[in-house]
Amino acid sequence: MSLGIRDISNKPRLLPGTSACPGCPENIALKAISMALGENAVFIVVAGCSSIIQGMGPKSTYNYPVLNIAFAAGPAAAAGMAKAFKLRNKDIKPVVWAGDGGTADIGFASLSGAAERNDNILYICVDNEAYMNTGGHRSGSTPFGAKTASTPGGKKENKKDLPFIMIAHHVPYVATASVGYLHDLMDKIKKARSIEGFSYVQVLTPDPYGWMFDPSKTAELGKLAVQTCYWPLIEYENGKLFISQESMHCLDKRTRKPIKEFLKLQGRYKGVSEEVIRGLEDYIDRMWERIKSIYEGKVIL
Amino acid sequence: MMSKVISGNEAVALGVKLSRVKVIAIYPITPQTYIIEELAAMRDKGELDAEVIRVESEHSAMAAIYGAASTGVRVYTATASQGLLYMHEMVWWVAGSRIPIVMTVGTRAVGAPWNIWNEHTDFMSERDSGWIMTFASTPQEALDLTLQAFRISEDERVFLPMMVGMDGFILSHTKTRVYIPSQEDVDEFLPPRKQPYTLDPEDPVDIGNMFQPIDYMKFRHSIHLAMLHSIDVIKEVGKEYEKKVIPIGSYSTLNDSYKLDDAEYAIVSMGAWSLDVMQVVDELRKEGIKIGLYRIRYVRPWDEEDIKKKLGDKQGILVLDRSVSFGRGGHLYLELKSTLPEANIKGVVTGLGGVSIGKDMILPLTRKFIEGNTNNEWFYPSEVEKVELRNPRYIK
């Protein structure tokens, strides 16, 4: 397969026959990410959809060595593994694959610990904005106003800003990506893979099951999230923040697509009030003010 | 071989170093903290060739060494009390994946209320997790069992993790003379680790993924069988240890006994106070009472056959427990009762939360038992007669 990008592996790393739902964003992300990662990686899969997507043992659809692990333990297991590989002089990258619940909520202490120690691991958070594998419950990463199984009236709080929290850990590399822009995602994974130390990539993975949209529209939702500036594509390296090309237009409020275009395709925002929409717009405005300040060097994180 | 006056914690740290461990996860919790501090210091001075990872919790400590061990290297950590409970989930995960790991538990009471002193409830509450569980009675034994633990847990008939218990403060902080084997002797006894499944891109395997119920149950059964098989392995390793490493221990059986063969009565105990029990036995023997000690060294595997053989014919058995299953009784008592349902067994729960119980208290307890005046009971030397809660009140 050639996508016109250099240095990617075309050896299939996600084999056919996964147990994912139709239109699953994690499947898409996993395929792209493994192309960018190449061979010398081990996956540490934290409880979530990805524990199921690989299928029933003893077979597996992940063509990588995989250590499946309990919810809160991924980064620590990866850290131990990194030490062991270092000792054996092996250039093998432990890659944690976790959902937003495992990252923002239950696994956060362990993630924060690994980041603070600058363990030589790559942490990928696939953010589908709820506990989709357990019936679509809200997580710390669920956005304001979204209806979930545990917030049937819509979530009252904003999304936890994980990328910025990770930047505040002084780690070498933090990036955000979306399954709507796979080239960008692969570039960032390649960069993260090459970093010596801790790197964090959070991929927005719109989930047809939990967000309630037509499974053919996963990539479209991934694009709209970026175009409406709800999901910024950024990179943070060596103390500097970069805004990816696809998100540059967000710096100016006038060139952002209205958030309604992103919301109208999703069942979880069906029939929401104008107040919720204003709340989300407000969230986006404030987020971009912050990004701008850091980008222009006015605020140092 | 040389000898030194050191604490249980120091003895264990030396054992870990001699075992040529490769990755160590450290997190402080009283009373084992000294072990990991000592290991960190050894590493700093270049005496220890291992990667030390300073984790942010016990849950992560177990996860970190699990991750490292899954790549095929030898690993270690230590914990106690709340820490062991906090890592409980990962303790199970490790056994379920059949990954050999060795861990020390410096036993300590569990809150609430806060209490830092010795008790075995933390240790005993892991007995269903699939770990091999051994318990030392002296700093020497803590060292010996640590060295043996790596061999036993890495034996291909076993492949189960193993925890070595040691009475908090009583053994962890008390200094006694300990024989320390030479590196050469340990190297001969403990070869490099071998593992059938390691995480390596050259040979991709998956560990811990979802299995069908029938396969899952087969996995559980395999742990059960491995636990049973480990009885032979423990004896083999123990004998070899006596021969190759330190020729003074007695490790040819899982559990130990003292003046038991001709005894009519037996006391069953585990850990440091077993040495007090030996003095009680001597005292009562002077009075012509035929009594002996059966010391539990292995909680898992449970050596049912040996217990039946050594205790089956006794007139009375008194079990001292430093841990409790609330509403049921001491853990060892319950285990003994299920092994010997017909026997005259009485259990005493005592010494919880560091309540000091020595020979002077065990002696009257034993007399009372021999006189036939003991029911299963709680014993604590104190003026407190009744445990009371405050009066309940309505919240307006």
Ligand code: SF4
């Ligand atoms: S719930 Fe969502 S993330 Fe999980 S398998 Fe289905 S589509 Fe994929």
